[in-house]
Structure formats: structure tokens, C-alpha cells
Amino acid sequence: MSATFAILLSALAMTLIVGVRYMASSGGFAWLTSRVRPGLYTELRPQIGREIYWSLLSAAIYGIPAGVVAWGWDNHGWTLIYTDIAAWPLWYWPLSILAYLFAHDTWFYWTHRLMHRPRWFRIAHAVHHASRPPTAWAAMSFHPIEALTGAVVIPALVFLIPIHIAALAVVLTVMTIMGVTNHMGWEVFPRFIVQGVAGRWLITASHHQRHHTDYRCNYGLYFRLWDRLCGTDKGLGSFVSEGGGGTGPLRDAVGGEPGRAA
């Protein structure tokens, strides 16, 4: 088999995996939503169709770099992914997970802020904010340019930070679950976590919901660290089902002086 064909096959396989993972996780949490918050998505059906369309397109964009790297790992020993658990001390296992989440969060925060500049917002980020309010299906609802900024993160990090294959699976699982639950329209985590000490530093749906209603705040992905350091943290939001949330006008998303990053 030629290398080109093998890379294509690997990219296709990864696209399928990402697509099926999206359908299973978003579908699962959408089903849970129909049990826990009956009727929450009833009026959002046309929007959900668009969310699925953009998300499946994103699956291909995520699948291509992942497929190339997986092929290189398998055939040429690329990347710092290791399979022998004894290759690094055990304490490194959780540390590597934290390092990946922190690096991803940092990249996401700054690219996300950039995409809230008026010009970039219209080009690359308006698709994601067309979900008003978002649903569990919006987890990967990105314009291809935005999808590309997300798709390169893990394939780049595996060349920079050593990680055990199972730790990488944990990172991908956290990424998937948080991507879905943060857009679900209700809080899945218990109040003692969201309102407690952990919630002051961790991002859950209550935090990201505020980004979708107020736009120019709460840019983070997993941690509130960058938002707090940069003064863009506006605290937790509320949900439509609780009488809050709702839809902010598009001009809020791109308002303010163009030169101001927020």
C-alpha cells in the first residue's frame, strides 16, 4: 500500500471515529436532556440541523491532522506518545493530563478572544454563536477555520509533551464530554461543585452559557484562570429553563472598539 493511500485511509478512519464519537456523545446528552428538561430543544429543531451539519464538517477537519499523525506514529514512531506505563514515573501520568488540558485551554482562550474581533468573528466564529441558545449538538458546531484552530491542538501537543496512550484517551474523553455538556443548556454538575471552590476555577455549562449570552467574556475552555487573569470573567450565567439566558443581539458579539481584544 502506498504511503499516500495509507495516510488517506488513516484520515478517513479518524474522521469516522470523530464523527461517530460526536453523534454518540451529543446524541446521548441530547437524549438525557429530553428526560431531564423535557421540551428544552423543541423549538430549536432547525438550529439543531445546522449544528449537526457544521459539527460533521468539523469531524473531517479534526480527522485529517489526527489521521496523519496516527499514521506517522504507527509507521515511523512519530510523537511522544508512549505505551509502556513504566516509561515515565507514575506521578507523571496525571501531570501529563493536566499539562495537555492547560495547554489546550491556553490556546483556546487566546484564539477564541482573537475570533471575537469583529473581522474574525464574522469570518470564523459567527457559526458557533448562531446557536442561541446552544444545544448538546453544538459541541463541534464550528466554521471550518475555527475547527482548524481546534483540530491542530492535540496533534501538535503529542510532539511536544510525552503522554501515555491511556492518559491521552482521558484527555480526549474530557474534551468530548465538556464540549457537549458546556453547550447543553442546563447544568449537569452538582451545585456544590459549580458554586464551590472547584467551580471558581473550573468551567462548566453555567460559565460557558454566559459566553453565549454576553459574548465578550468567559472565553476559557476548561479553566477560569486566563479569564480571571485578564479580567474577562463575568461569573456564572443562567439558563433559559431557569428564566435567564436567552439571546443576545449579534452586535454585542462584535461591539466595542475593534482594537480592543476582549
Ligand SMILES: [Zn+2]
Ligand atoms: Zn465565542
Ligand SMILES: [Zn+2]
Ligand atoms: Zn460555545
